[in-house]
Amino acid sequence: MRPTRVEIDLCAIKGNLEAIRAWTKTKVMMAIKADAYGHGAQVVGRFVQEHRLADMLGVSCIEEGIHLREAGISLPILVFGLINNRDDCDTIFSHRLTPTLVDRAPVKDLVAAARKWNRPVPVHLKTDTGMGRLGLTPDESIALARDIAEVPEIRISGIYTHFPVSDVPGHPFTPVQIAAFTDLIDRLKTHGISTGSRHCANSGAILNHEGTYLDMVRPGILCYGLYPSPEIPKTLKVVPAMALKTAIIFTKRVKKGTGLSYGLTYRAPKDTCIATIPIGYADGFPRSLSNIARVTIQGKTYPVVGRICMDQSLIDLGDDLYPVGQEVTVFGREGITAETLASWNNTIPYEITCNMSRRVPRTYSNDIPASRP
Ligand SMILES: Cc1ncc(COP(=O)(O)O)c(C=O)c1O
Numbered sequence: 001m002r003p004t005r006v007e008i009d010l011c012a013i014k015g016n017l018e019a020i021r022a023w024t025k026t027k028v029m030m031a032i033k034a035d036a037y038g039h040g041a042q043v044v045g046r047f048v049q050e051h052r053l054a055d056m057l058g059v060s061c062i063e064e065g066i067h068l069r070e071a072g073i074s075l076p077i078l079v080f081g082l083i084n085n086r087d088d089c090d091t092i093f094s095h096r097l098t099p100t101l102v103d104r105a106p107v108k109d110l111v112a113a114a115r116k117w118n119r120p121v122p123v124h125l126k127t128d129t130g131m132g133r134l135g136l137t138p139d140e141s142i143a144l145a146r147d148i149a150e151v152p153e154i155r156i157s158g159i160y161t162h163f164p165v166s167d168v169p170g171h172p173f174t175p176v177q178i179a180a181f182t183d184l185i186d187r188l189k190t191h192g193i194s195t196g197s198r199h200c201a202n203s204g205a206i207l208n209h210e211g212t213y214l215d216m217v218r219p220g221i222l223c224y225g226l227y228p229s230p231e232i233p234k235t236l237k238v239v240p241a242m243a244l245k246t247a248i249i250f251t252k253r254v255k256k257g258t259g260l261s262y263g264l265t266y267r268a269p270k271d272t273c274i275a276t277i278p279i280g281y282a283d284g285f286p287r288s289l290s291n292i293a294r295v296t297i298q299g300k301t302y303p304v305v306g307r308i309c310m311d312q313s314l315i316d317l318g319d320d321l322y323p324v325g326q327e328v329t330v331f332g333r334e335g336i337t338a339e340t341l342a343s344w345n346n347t348i349p350y351e352i353t354c355n356m357s358r359r360v361p362r363t364y365s366n367d368i369p370a371s372r373p
Pocket of ligand 1: 162203204221
């Protein structure tokens with residue numbers, strides 16, 4: 001078997017969610033979209049439910065909601081994305097998902113589906129206060145909320161907005177958005193419209209903007225133990241849940257000047273030992289980190305040399321000797337983390353974990369004692 005695997009520490013996810021709850025003292029909707037940021041939504045979702053770590057889950061589309069329901073997850077699930085057609089409305093009911101209304105287009109079909117299923121549907125309104133992606137303007141939100149208040153088939157159980165720069169400490173735009181969202185909520189109140197849960201805090205806002213916690217926070221990356229950006233001081237202690245590990249499958253001595261891997265972009269600066277590890281860009285190890293990344297073996301780091309191939313990469317061990325089968329950590333909970341890889345690759349840790357390919361098996365550890373029957 002190929003030794004390359006993603007290890008997920010469920011205990012870390014538990015600690016992270018508990019830390020977020022203790023920090024914000026409010027309800028938590030865990031963003032579990034994109035297969036739980038690459039961690040495996042079904043396993044993570046079941047675990048989160050079993051240990052009562054979140055009040056609600058957030059997914060990007062209906063398919064992701066179905067995937068969670070198929071794993072036996074019964075927590076409320078908010079779908080952030082659009083409802084596209086009448087079939088989507090039916091699926092919302094069959095799988096008890098909570099849709100987001102970003103405009104009034106689906107209202108008619110939702111009402112029809114509610115009559116068919118003989119029960120009202122809870123919805124969350126999405127207001128765009130400056131993300132510029134999806135959502136109603138504050139004025140449109142009020143108009144739609146007032147209309148829906150007259151419709152017994154639809155119940156507003158939440159209202160939310162999203163921040164584009166909450167992860168930048170001191171950025172003046174987030175307070176402007178908070179003010180717009182708060183103003184909207186106040187105006188809805190004066191119209192006598194109850195909004196249910198008000199939520200807006202993603203990980204950046206949880207760390208940088210205490211005034212955003214409201215009824216519920218909506219973290220993603222922090223739950224997985226990573227910070228949204230390197231500029232934020234690490235005040236809230238979280239532990240990375242994902243580690244990417246492999247093992248040496250081949251070693252050889254090469255002479256000074258030997259060119260290695262596609263393009264011969266690396267020439268051994270001296271006689272050295274080169275090891276091959278079975279991980280490449282098809283696994284999610286970015287090719288752009290060729291001759292940049294380092295990996296860890298027994299606490300010591302070594303450079304990844306030559307081009308990262310589709311399935312394999314090379315490391316320069318210098319004069320160190322390791323046997324075939326020696327474990328290699330590409331990133332993990334300390335030292336070189338997903339945040340380190342992201343900074344080397346001029347990207348964000350989200351992209352690193354989400355891009356772990358499906359062909360890399362996930363293994364899960366959970367050191368929590370089993371709950372009593
Ligand atoms: C609507 C919504 N809420 C919450 C989150 C969680 O964000 P983060 O992972 O930065 O905490 C996301 C992720 O992008 C999102 O799209």
